[in-house]
Amino acid sequence: MANVLEVKGLTKQYTKVLAVDKISFEIGEGEIFALIGPNGAGKTTTIRMISTLLKPTDGDAIVAGHSVIKAPEKVRECITYLPDEAGAYKQMTGIKYLRFMAGLFTTDIDGINACVDRAKAICCLGDRLNDKIGSYSRGMIRKLLLARAVMTKPKLAILDEPTSGLDVLNAIEIRKMIKKLAEEEGMSFLLSSHNMLEIEFVSDRVGIVSKGHLMVTGRTDELKERYNAPNLEEVFERVVNENEVH
Numbered sequence: 142m143a144n145v146l147e148v149k150g151l152t153k154q155y156t157k158v159l160a161v162d163k164i165s166f167e168i169g170e171g172e173i174f175a176l177i178g179p180n181g182a183g184k185t186t187t188i189r190m191i192s193t194l195l196k197p198t199d200g201d202a203i204v205a206g207h208s209v210i211k212a213p214e215k216v217r218e219c220i221t222y223l224p225d226e227a228g229a230y231k232q233m234t235g236i237k238y239l240r241f242m243a244g245l246f247t248t249d250i251d252g253i254n255a256c257v258d259r260a261k262a263i264c265c266l267g268d269r270l271n272d273k274i275g276s277y278s279r280g281m282i283r284k285l286l287l288a289r290a291v292m293t294k295p296k297l298a299i300l301d302e303p304t305s306g307l308d309v310l311n312a313i314e315i316r317k318m319i320k321k322l323a324e325e326e327g328m329s330f331l332l333s334s335h336n337m338l339e340i341e342f343v344s345d346r347v348g349i350v351s352k353g354h355l356m357v358t359g360r361t362d363e364l365k366e367r368y369n370a371p372n373l374e375e376v377f378e379r380v381v382n383e384n385e386v387h
Contacts, residue, residue: 143170145296145329146191150200153186160186162353163200168297171327173319175340178350179381184333185301187350191331192222192299205296221295223286225302231275235266235285238274242289256292263318264288280311287315291322298322299331304339312336316343337374347373349380356380 146168153161161183168174178184189195191202193213201208207215229238236257243256261270264284274282283304291298303319304312320343322328334340340347341361348358357364357380361373370376 144168145170145172145205146174146331147203148187148191148200149202151187151190151197151202152199153183153190153195154198160353161190164350164353164355165200166348166355166358168329168331170329171323172346173323173330173332173344175332175334175344175347176350177334177337177340177347177377182350183353184350188222188299188301188331188333192220193217194222219296220299221290221293221297222299223290223301223303225305229274229282229285229289232273234273235264235270235277236261238285239270239289239292243292246293259294260285260288260292263291263322278311280307280314283307283311283315284318287318291328294326295328297329297331301333303332303334304336305334312339319343337372337377341373349377351381356383 144167148164148166150163150165151161152163164187166174176184176187186195190197191204191209193209193216197210201210204216205219207219209216233241239257239260240253243253246256247253264287266281266284269281274285277285287303304315307315316339319330323330332344344361346358346360347364349356359367364376365372368376368379370379
């Protein structure tokens with residue numbers, strides 16, 4: 142399995158704070174990789190460097206063969222980034238929003254139509270796409286945003302807290318959408334979430350970050366066995382606590 146993302150010693154130093162220290166990991170084609178850690182651990186900084194929103198102090202990340210340092214514009218063509226705080230234009234209808242966003246990626250009418258048709262199939266909002274986004278529930282908006290994010294078939298979709306604030310049923314739907322895109326279309330995902338149940342369900346591998354360091358990576362079942370823990374929450378607690386001691 143080829144790697145879509147290779148993170149190599151990625152580092153971010155602010156004036157007095159080392160936010161991320163030599164983090165390295167990879168994500169294969171069709172793989173869902175989850176980056177988890179306490180608040181302030183360096184997850185979002187890492188994601189923003191991979192997304193080309195922040196320039197690394199040292200190290201590099203290679204996305205589909207392109208360096209975030211040497212060819213950030215090429216990286217942006219290969220990825221999509223959906224932050225936790227993302228919103229949509231409330232005065233637009235869902236369908237107009239999708240067409241508007243597709244038009245930012247291509248001016249070809251057939252290409253725009255293909256993106257919109259793809260997004261419609263993914264979000265499953267049906268006739269509600271003709272209504273203004275301001276009338277949508279949070280769950281509907283999140284489905285729309287996820288569909289918008291993946292309608293261009295990116296090599297890597299980066300999702301920060303993809304189900305934040307959603308009820309259980311909507312969260313389950315979003316997770317199933319992510320798994321389906323990975324399994325059926327080979328799309329790769331980098332996720333960040335505080336929901337350990339979600340991470341156990343949706344991810345192929347997990348990386349735990351603490352104080353700017355990537356402490357451990359592996360499949361959930363491997364990590365539970367290694368730390369003799371019944372669930373990912375306890376693995377997470379033990380890894381972070383061990384780092385606190387050191």
